[in-house]
Each structure stands twice: as C-alpha cells, then as structure tokens.
Amino acid sequence: MPRLTDRRRIRAILETDRPWSVYALADLEPGFFEHAQWFCAADNKPALALFFAGFAMPVLITVGESGALQPILNEIVAELNPADLYAVVRPEVMTLLLKHYRVVEEWEMQRMGSRS
16 A cells, blocks of 8 residues: 655545544644555545554554555555554444454544534
C-alpha cells in the first residue's frame, strides 16, 4: 500500500468524513505529523489509516470503507507488527482488526457535528 506524506492529499481524504476524522486531522499539524504514518488504498479509493506512534501505545485511526481498509490493515500488522493498539475505528472495521488482535476494552464513541 502506498504511504502518503502529502498533507493536502491526506486532508482531502479525511475531509470525505470530517466528523469521523477530526482527531486524525489534528495529526497533520507540526509536532504530531512527525509521529504519523499514513497508509492509503492502492486503488485510490478514499480509504486511509493513520498509525500514530507519538504515545506509549500506538493509535490507529481509519477512514473509509472496510473493504478498502482490509489490505491496509494487513500491511500495518505485517510491517509494523504493533503488539498493542488504541484503535479509533467504526464497528465494521473492528471486525477486521479482530483477525489480528483481541479487544481488552471497547467504548462506543459518538460524534457531534453541525447541520450546515
């Protein structure tokens, strides 16, 4: 899977689902971006995974359809092999992660956004 380093391209993908991507958007800022690895779908589908290694436990945030995310997640597991993750993913993506990890704790997150 290609890795992205172009902040404008990353932002464009994240903006396809801004309410869900709000935390990942913050990692485009200096001081955070240097700890981030961005993985995108090979077929240019709007799917993206952020692997953020700036904390003791890495954070994984995904955006996009689960079908497009499966190869990205497989690559992250194969290449980076994180023992533990803090995952911010939709329920259908959690199913994909369960192929590689077990859940210790799970919380449902609600997002608020404007209706404009």
